[in-house]
Amino acid sequence: MNMINTTPNYIENIPEKLILHIFSYLHLKELGKIARVCRKWRNLAYDPRLWECVSLRPEYNGLSINHTDYLMNLIHNRFGSKLRYIEMPSDLITPSVLHDLAAKCPSIKYMTLDFSKAMQLHDFNDLNSFPCNMKSLCICLSEVIFMEGFMRRIYQCLNTLQVLHLIGTFELSNEEEEEIFEVINIAKIKAHTPNLRLVNLYGINFVDDSHVELLASNCIHLECLALNFCLRVKGAAFSTLIQRCRKLTSLLLHHTSVADEHMMAVPWEKSQLRELDITSTEMSAECLLDILPRMPGFRYLAVGHCDFFDDKVLDMLIQKNKLRDLIAIDISHNDTLSENAINRLIQKHGLQLKGLILTGKPKLTEQFWLNAIPYLKNLKVCSMGTANGWFLKLTSRVHVDQIISSISQNWTNIERLEMQWDPDTIRFGDNSSKFIDLIRLRCPRMKSMTLSDGEYYEMVKSNYERADRLKVVRTTTNYTTSIVTFLSHFNDLLFN
Template sequence: IGHLPDKIILEIFKYLRLADLCRFATVCRKWRTLAYDSRLWSRVSLRPEYNGLHVTNQDAVISVINYRSGSSLRYIELSADFITPVVLHELANKCNNLKYLTLDFSNAMQLHDFNDMNSFPCNLRTLTICLSEVIFMEGFMRKVYQHLSSLEVLHLIGTFELGDEEQEEIYEVINIGKIKAQTPNLKVINLYGISFVDDTHIEMLSSNCIHLDTLALNFCLRVKGSALKTLIQRCKKLKTLLLQHCGLEDQHMMAVEWQVSKIRELDLTSTELSNDCLMDVLIRIPGFTFLGLGYCEFFDDQILETMVEAGKLDHIRAIDISHTVNLSENAIHRFIMRKGRQIEGLMIVGKPKLAEQFFLNVIPLMKKMKIIVCGTPNGWFLRMGTRIHIDQIIIALSQHCSKLERLEVQWDPDTIRASDNSSKFIDQLRLKCPQLRCVTLSDGEYYEMVKSNFERADRKTVVRTTTNYSTSLVPLLSCYKDLLFN
């Protein structure tokens, strides 16, 4: 390997984690020089819990910024311990090409003193702030506001997953109103799981962000929808609206002038909208490329048929109709027979009557399929009366869905029926779907068989378990890369 040109070794090193590069730097002087080449340090994460570097002190962070990354740095994640005036000053003065910055305050108990901070990176395209439940950010943000005019993507990540339902007081730990006044160029706003966000904040954002084309409010329970009418009127470019598990109310949704909007991607998963409201809203929106309706219990055959007849799904690419109890299997079958050839993503979980024969009938129609989530997870009320011959479904996918990237099968080991030839069919799937990046299965004997098959082919990270992973259709959103965080 010592005879390889430096540029070849650098190309190899690009595939390694930064922690590995630090170890390789101890091999010899040549490898040290190559491992610390600034081109390999353009993306730096200093959050060890997210597979980042474990750094013990501020001086080490300064060393990384000055001597390894420098002007090549484009992306950096900082944990609360290293969000200090000194570090931010170095980033502002030494890293002119920094475009993506993540500030993680989620586990912090108190902030550093920012009274003396007089500089902050000012050419950012994307800013991600992971909020704390108890730390008020105003003292820090007061020094930051004037540097945010270049922002196009803003992520504010709340503590929904760590929250306590019995918590009495909810604190507004960051002033969204002041942020919007300084960010006229925002195109993508993602407010994820923030307990204090409500419709007043959405109205404030709509007043200044006229270029907004994507708004994600997933798991913001206090958003009722009263500001959506103003949002649609002011933000004429808005095409993606993600409202998963919001507290939406019928009267507010029906008051919006959806017919004049440019909404093409809509997620209403886990909302409690009525049948009349869903019919009113979905029929007035001009058309969909992405539609999430998982756990919408009032979405039924009539709404789906009306949407198809009205041409609202003529350009649909991805649809989630999981756990829609009032949507019949026959309606789903008719829909896929008509639109299956254009669908790239389908979630169809929680339908116990959709068994082996259904999938054998529809899979040949879905040539463009990239993501599919199917099956029925454990539960006495959804338990199937027959066992699923999983081999037949796997071989059908390998024969007809060569573009498949993600597959999740939620049937449990008591429902799945495999055979002695299962490994041969898994071979076919692995070979004929070269873009397959993730297979998620329920724990059990079949999972272990598939996992060992892919590991023997040196694809160790492909097969995962539903205990730790879940698949969604979000990679098919037009703004997916801008919505990624953590």
């Protein structure tokens, strides 16, 4: 005779280990709330294992802490030896806080120090200790606050660093010419960080070729160098960089001022580059025809908004077999690329592609995509269409139902999809909901589907929400799809 268990299934009967695992999915703000439920939950919510990664920057969805005394109490009683990652704004970065982090949190490997909004720094003359086994350090710079007084106290603790982010103020700057200050001494940093394998100098207005040469002179283990939005970089130091940093495989030059004469003088044939981003640069077709075939071959290639990346350049790369290992490419907004050349690329290398950004091409409507989609069966990330207001408006409509149907049949691995066509361009029928059902059911890995705001967006959004997938459908006004996730150093490149 089977005995029926009549014990009530109260939540307090759940093993603590299981509750702790459930709590690990909660945001730190939520942990603070559930700690008020009872003494047991309070002890579990404040378990140091749940506080391994802590952000104290409210503007980036972090905790808001107004007093350093409260932070020091958290360091002593909650963070402890389990803390691995911490982000702090400038008002919390004091000698006493850093001293306690060094003494009480020996497992810290990742740290972000945000000075971007600082009006003045604390006095660091008394700073005698700093976490000294870190793997990654991110410093968000101010436009006018000089960092040398602080950096002088921590140089000796940086020799274990493998990843360094120095984040500038490009996004906050205006077009007016202002006096530019070198607010941090890169020459001294490189002298104390011989083990760097990734350096990200993002949007720093004073960084130029001399700083690149300084890094090349000492950081011989460098594998990835990102100089995105460093407008003073022209490429004069790249010859030294390639000759000294033999492990360099990734070079990111988005919106830099690289010049033809400097780029053509680099011995690219001696490099190990596999990933290149030259988006929004102004190199000529002659330069591209010279440098790209001298590189070993591409795993990742971003050439969006490059006016001179034309059919001849793309065909040359295909003919010379430089795209044999390609898994992600961005050829958006290249007006000189023809539909035929893009078709040749897709037919030759489509099956190996996992990421494709192909926006800003008004002539690539549903017929192009219906022909191309079957060649892209392994695609995980794709962006297509033309945003509203682009310089060449579409005179025809795009039948989105046919595209959605084809995607649902061929792209079962798709994770991120963006369609930039505006409501005046997209045409859909009375049975559109059935096609949306198909893509939702047949593409279960979809994490983000980005559409232009309008009636079609509302229809897709409500469809996914009825299936309890609330965060999948987004609008192009607040989300942009890119292929950066396919960079081999993507996780290390993340900041903010």
